[in-house]
Amino acid sequence: MQKVEKITVDASLFTDKQTTHETLKKAIKSENYIGNNLDALHDALTSICRRTRITIVNFDKAAGMLDEYADRLALVLSVSAAENPILSVVFE
Numbered sequence: 001m002q003k004v005e006k007i008t009v010d011a012s013l014f015t016d017k018q019t020t021h022e023t024l025k026k027a028i029k030s031e032n033y034i035g036n037n038l039d040a041l042h043d044a045l046t047s048i049c050r051r052t053r054i055t056i057v058n059f060d061k062a063a064g065m066l067d068e069y070a071d072r073l074a075l076v077l078s079v080s081a082a083e084n085p086i087l088s089v090v091f092e
Contacts, residue, residue: 045080
């Protein structure tokens with residue numbers, strides 16, 4: 001069985017859209033993350049080819065800074081994990 005890569009992302013760093021995507025891009029290290037938008041994030045997450053668990057901590061702080069964009073971000077993270085059977089995303 002393939003080892004699970006564990007990634008923890010501190011969402012308190014998500015102060016704006018640009019910083020959010022830069023932080024996520026650095027964390028997941030995906031060559032497929034081209035562009036700083038939710039479509040690019042979805043493409044990157046659904047193309048992950050290694051067992052990966054992404055834990056998002058302090059998401060409540062991101063929600064306070066990103067407003068409705070935080071809801072869309074959470075949806076993209078969840079949908080991407082549902083579409084990619086070797087990816088899990090957990091909010092703590």
